Amino acid sequence: MSTVLLLLGAGLARGAVFALFALALVLIWRATRIANFAQGAMAVTAAYVAYLVLIGTGSFPLAVVVVLLAGAGIGVGVERGLMRYLPTASPLNAIIVAIGVVMVLTGLLGILFGADYKPISVPFSREPITVGSLAIVSPYTLFVFVVIAVVVAGIGLLFTRTSLGLAMRASAFDEEVARLNGVRVVRMRTLGWMLSSAVGGLAVLLAVPTELGLNPHSGDLLFVNAFTVAIIGGLDSPVGAVVAGLGVGVLLTIVTTLWGATVGPIAILLLLVLVLLLRPQGLFSLRKARLA
Amino acid sequence: MSVADTGAPAPAARLSVRDVTARFGGITALEDVSFDVAPGEVVGLIGPNGAGKTTMFNIICGLAKAKSGTVLVDGEPRPRADRLAAAGVARTFQGLALFSGLTVRQNVMAGLSPLAPGALTGLIGLKAGPRHLEDAARRAQSALDGLGIGDTADRLPDDLPYPLQKRVALARALVSSPRLLLLDEPAGGLGEDEIDELGELILDVVRENAETSVLFVEHHVDLVMAVSDRIVVLDAGRVIAAGTPERIRVDPVVAEAYLGQDVDVDDIQGVGR
Structure with missing residues (x-):
């Protein structure tokens, strides 16, 4: 029983990070119709900025704030410096440029910080809380849950309760028509990149202490897992990203515990293939939303 | 009414198009096109395929650039596309352009x-x-x-x-109570009864708000004749005629260039104003 609860807790914690990162991918997709392959490298770059603040001040809460700001800034930089100048005729343009961004950022981070893993200390214990004889989740995992719940709720409110969210979605579906309806499309695109990159950076920072460790390639595997999660949930669906993220996290934890770490990625890819065969638009996406 | 008859832009014109010329590559899409739409007026913009009607709409909305000429909304230079709604201009699209998600x-x-x-x-x-x-x-x-x-x-x-879906697109254009409503082929794909309803609807819009003007591109000549106060006829990017439906009906240039000699204009029926 204790093992099951522990696995479930660990799986949900891992899944919550997947969900948050997948949410970042969904946000950029909703705002710009771009699958941002540079999300991992951008997020890791933001996490390094937060790392510098952490070793300078020792304040993890400040590092959380800084990673959001740095992520937003990097998002603006990539959008204003590169993405807005791309021809939109083919989605491949953005993918190729994003891969270029990955190479530049990981190269720069390697030069500046080296390839070794940087430790990040957190002000919460990572030892599981025990209730009676049952070990459940660690305080840090609970902290991660709370932060992610707040972010997800905030994003949910943004898109469902504000005109800003409606304007962002409208401009993502049809820029020309949105523009004629008074939406500043370029601004919406920039906001999408800011929001997405901030959330991605936060996901990496939260995952570093328990999952990733911080090095220039920390975001690579997280990106692969989260991208899979986003596809499974439906690229247009924040709810899908959260539910699929938690599900994949639990699945991955159970599979790797039972059969070893090498089987985990195979299980996730099998799940991806299954979803794409049975429901190509993802489990929670509105019909045709991904193609719009 | 010919182009020359329109003279200088009337101070009260809701929309004033002046000497607009547009060229794309080596092709002249519009050549010195001028016309006005007064407050409360319904103006039909007609012409054969390739006449430049949608190009004219796109230039009015700022989605395409004219080589020369001016477009004034309420006497002011047309604002850029994302400020057009605030200026009281709404538009529908030939392809509906609804947000599918x-x-x-x-x-x-x-x-x-x-x-x-x-x-x-x-x-x-x-x-x-x-x-x-x-x-x-x-x-x-x-x-x-x-x-x-x-x-x-x-x-x-x-x-x-x-x-x-057509009605949804129309609702999106009408919801802001625009002062200038631009309809791009609103009757396209509709049946006869639905076209009659559309005609009534366009008339209702101007009946309910005397300040609202409508400019619409349409191929259904009976609808255009029935609801328009004036009609502007484009052919190969030029205004070949402009005037009341009665005048356009009997204009031989229009009959030859657009309506075709075999059209019996007396048969044209539709909803009355």
Whole structure:
């Protein structure tokens, strides 16, 4: 029983990070119709900025704030410096440029910080809380849950309760028509990149202490897992990203515990293939939303 | 009324198009096109395929650039595209251009200019808070009810039959009570009864608000003749005639260039004004 609860807790914690990162991918997709392959490298770059603040001040809460700001800034930089100048005729343009961004950022981070893993200390214990004889989740995992719940709720409110969210979605579906309806499309695109990159950076920072460790390639595997999660949930669906993220996290934890770490990625890819065969638009996406 | 008859832009003109020329590559899409739309006036823009009607619409909206000429809205140079809604201009598209991932209600709400450009409060979402959105939802529902499609509000546009999608596009254009309504082939794909209803609807728009002007591109000549105060006829990018429906009916240049010699204009019927 204790093992099951522990696995479930660990799986949900891992899944919550997947969900948050997948949410970042969904946000950029909703705002710009771009699958941002540079999300991992951008997020890791933001996490390094937060790392510098952490070793300078020792304040993890400040590092959380800084990673959001740095992520937003990097998002603006990539959008204003590169993405807005791309021809939109083919989605491949953005993918190729994003891969270029990955190479530049990981190269720069390697030069500046080296390839070794940087430790990040957190002000919460990572030892599981025990209730009676049952070990459940660690305080840090609970902290991660709370932060992610707040972010997800905030994003949910943004898109469902504000005109800003409606304007962002409208401009993502049809820029020309949105523009004629008074939406500043370029601004919406920039906001999408800011929001997405901030959330991605936060996901990496939260995952570093328990999952990733911080090095220039920390975001690579997280990106692969989260991208899979986003596809499974439906690229247009924040709810899908959260539910699929938690599900994949639990699945991955159970599979790797039972059969070893090498089987985990195979299980996730099998799940991806299954979803794409049975429901190509993802489990929670509105019909045709991904193609719009 | 010929182009020359229009003279200088009337101070009260809702829309004034002056000497607009547009060239794309080596092709002249529009050549010295001029016409006005007065407040409360319904003007039909007709012409054979390739005459430049949609190009004219795109230039009016700022979606295409003219090589020369001016477009004035209420006497002022036409604002850029994302400020057109604030200037009281709304448009439908030939291809509907509905937001396929938004519900019908959200599509119409988008017609209420979700974010006023330049508004700081709008940028950070304050103006765009729940109360603002609820008000927008109410107005959108009212616009949908007015067009008889209130029960489709929570559905996706792609799930609706084409004529209903047309109404959604119309509701999105009407919801903001625009002063200038631009309709790009509103009758395309509609049946005869639906076209009659559309004609009544266009007339209702100007009946309910005497200040609202309508400029519409249309191939259904009977609809154009029935609802227009004036008609501007384009052919190969030039205005070949402009005037009342009665005058256009008997204009031999129009008959030859657009309507065709075999058209019996006496048979043209439609809803009256």
